[in-house]
Amino acid sequence: MPETLTAAAFAPFGTVIETAGAASLPINDGTTTRFHALATAEPGPGGEAIVSIFRASQWPRPVTIRGLERHPLGSQAFFPLSAEDWLVVVAEGARPGAADLRLFRARGDQGVQYRPGVWHHPLLVLAERQDFLVIDRQGPGENLEQIAVEPGAVIESAEPGCPFVYANAKRCPGGIHRIKAYGVRGRGRQREVRKYRVWCTLKGDHAGILSSHEGKQRMEFYPDELPDELLDWAWDSGMVEY
Amino acid sequence: MPETLTAAAFAPFGTVIETAGAASLPINDGTTTRFHALATAEPGPGGEAIVSIFRASQWPRPVTIRGLERHPLGSQAFFPLSAEDWLVVVAEGARPGAADLRLFRARGDQGVQYRPGVWHHPLLVLAERQDFLVIDRQGPGENLEQIAVEPGAVIESAEPGCPFVYANAKRCPGGIHRIKAYGVRGRGRQREVRKYRVWCTLKGDHAGILSSHEGKQRMEFYPDELPDELLDWAWDSGMVEY
Structure with a gap:
């Protein structure tokens, strides 16, 4: 770190x-x-x-x-x-x-x-x-x-950690390299976002892990399902696409 | 200039x-x-x-x-x-x-x-x-x-010129010091804006000039009613509220 x-x-x-x-x-x-x-x-x-x-x-x-x-x-x-x-x-x-x-x-x-x-x-x-x-x-x-x-x-942590958690409760050791926001309104601290989709440096969208529909869902998160620190980082670094 | x-x-x-x-x-x-x-x-x-x-x-x-x-x-x-x-x-x-x-x-x-x-x-x-x-x-x-x-x-032109035009076709000599955007979607060059409202350094929203409803309308503009240069300036300078 x-x-x-x-x-x-x-x-x-x-x-x-x-x-x-x-x-x-x-x-x-x-x-x-x-x-x-x-x-x-x-x-x-x-x-x-x-x-x-x-x-x-x-x-x-x-x-x-x-x-x-x-x-x-x-x-x-x-x-x-x-x-x-x-x-x-x-x-x-x-x-x-x-x-x-x-x-x-x-x-x-x-x-x-x-x-x-x-x-x-x-x-x-x-x-x-x-x-x-x-x-x-x-x-x-x-x-x-x-x-x-x-x-x-x-350097393991150039990117924030992948939020994917496997069925055995182990967290994916990859990093987030891409993040997309849906339903964005406003900007800055007042910004509202409906949902985020993230991609991992190791496993992409983790689509192969579960059935494709379920796998996709696992890499989509409501804002309160992701750490504030990660979201601050993602917006500040200009990584978020929307 | x-x-x-x-x-x-x-x-x-x-x-x-x-x-x-x-x-x-x-x-x-x-x-x-x-x-x-x-x-x-x-x-x-x-x-x-x-x-x-x-x-x-x-x-x-x-x-x-x-x-x-x-x-x-x-x-x-x-x-x-x-x-x-x-x-x-x-x-x-x-x-x-x-x-x-x-x-x-x-x-x-x-x-x-x-x-x-x-x-x-x-x-x-x-x-x-x-x-x-x-x-x-x-x-x-x-x-x-x-x-x-x-x-x-x-320095007359620290701000872009006020777009208000009087009934005698004379343009207001003031500058824009505040601009508000309504209906903003997206960001950067792909940004879409429904309408802008602007305020002038000399006459505010020019509300006293015409009846208040009409006066307010005169200081509201669709994006294609304002010069690109003015809009670029306004966004780049961080002046636009939305």
């Missing part, structure tokens, strides 16, 4: 860029609040801080961590430009292995800045596509190192 | 941060496109580039430009964290007046970086609230200068 991304938990790796808990001051005749100096770019000697946009698409599922990278000469900051959650994988130590990986789930209003030399995985987005503003280093010298992670570590 | 924000038009003032027309390269095993070095921070001698978040609310209406500011020691970059359009006001020259102002309408996927010493107005957002990631300078020395603009310049 991913850890929640907090400043304290992420301190060994760098900075969390977020307004929560940050020093702020009113500016511009009180029309704007400045959450000040959430991160300081470290472009290193001879380097300069540049602003880029990274357009990330999903890593192939299941997400398997086979390698990490680091930038010894400069910091690298990522901030999402849309509100979906995303994943951060980092590791301490000079030559980390699969057992050293730390997985954080970042909200769509949280960015991170990796300190120079911190091992991290390339962008892992949960949405189909997500843009990030990136502040990192440009300058002379070799600023990219890569290391293989053996054996590859599978 | 605002100018469209393009790299060429904005060149005297700094850089437009956007993917359109930018050099890009595939990275991270092809899962990510890097739009590279869209801006370079200029923190100046002794300064460092810091990352902050500015949470902007609307400037009081009508938006009146009464002053500008500039940062002689460092660049300042703004990138919106939600997709609403916003306004950029800048001016060339050492002591600009109202006649020197340039007004640009930036899309929600466009940022700008002001070069050191470029006169600009504090954040002018069109949405009720909008967050920006800001990359600017921290360091010794006085990095803020302000200048009054006399007489104040009113």
Whole structure:
């Protein structure tokens, strides 16, 4: 399971860029609040801080961590430009292995800045596509190192768990990768939904398990049959089709 | 009327941060496109580039430009964290007046970086609230200068024009500040709306003009009675209630 991304938990790796808990001051005749100096770019000697946009698409599922990278000469900051959650994988130590990986789930209003030399995985987005503003280093010298992670570590919980429960009461170990809402009215917190249909990374709609009609029914849920956390996640991540 | 924000038009003032027309390269095993070095921070001698978040609310209406500011020691970059359009006001020259102002309408996927010493107005957002990631300078020395603009310049077109047409065929010079949609189904480009009701910055719902029933009708419009540009703007800016 991913850890929640907090400043304290992420301190060994760098900075969390977020307004929560940050020093702020009113500016511009009180029309704007400045959450000040959430991160300081470290472009290193001879380097300069540049602003880029990274357009990330999903890593192939299941997400398997086979390698990490680091930038010894400069910091690298990522901030999402849309509100979906995303994943951060980092590791301490000079030559980390699969057992050293730390997985954080970042909200769509949280960015991170990796300190120079911190091992991290390339962008892992949960949405189909997500843009990030990136502040990192440009300058002379070799600023990219890569290391293989053996054996590859599978991230089980990139998606929320499949809600399918077998007749023996065992829950399906798959994840939800698609969700469709029927009878949607309104939007945001006031949204009303009649029913959801979900698809699993392992078994699709689980249609082969029971007779097809019954099987289909098992993957359809009224809103109160699904965890609020799952539904919040599904809507926030833009996964819900309707 | 605002100018469209393009790299060429904005060149005297700094850089437009956007993917359109930018050099890009595939990275991270092809899962990510890097739009590279869209801006370079200029923190100046002794300064460092810091990352902050500015949470902007609307400037009081009508938006009146009464002053500008500039940062002689460092660049300042703004990138919106939600997709609403916003306004950029800048001016060339050492002591600009109202006649020197340039007004640009930036899309929600466009940022700008002001070069050191470029006169600009504090954040002018069109949405009720909008967050920006800001990359600017921290360091010794006085990095803020302000200048009054006399007489104040009113930005007429912060909002789209009121669609009300008087009996003498003159169009109301107000702007739309509120819009409500009825019978909304679906979302995004596939959205269907039965009818819109709009409110004007000058005359509200124009209810006093005609008999109240008729007056109300005049401010209700079927989708094909309003310009596409206005509707796109209204939805993109998050103004539409429904």
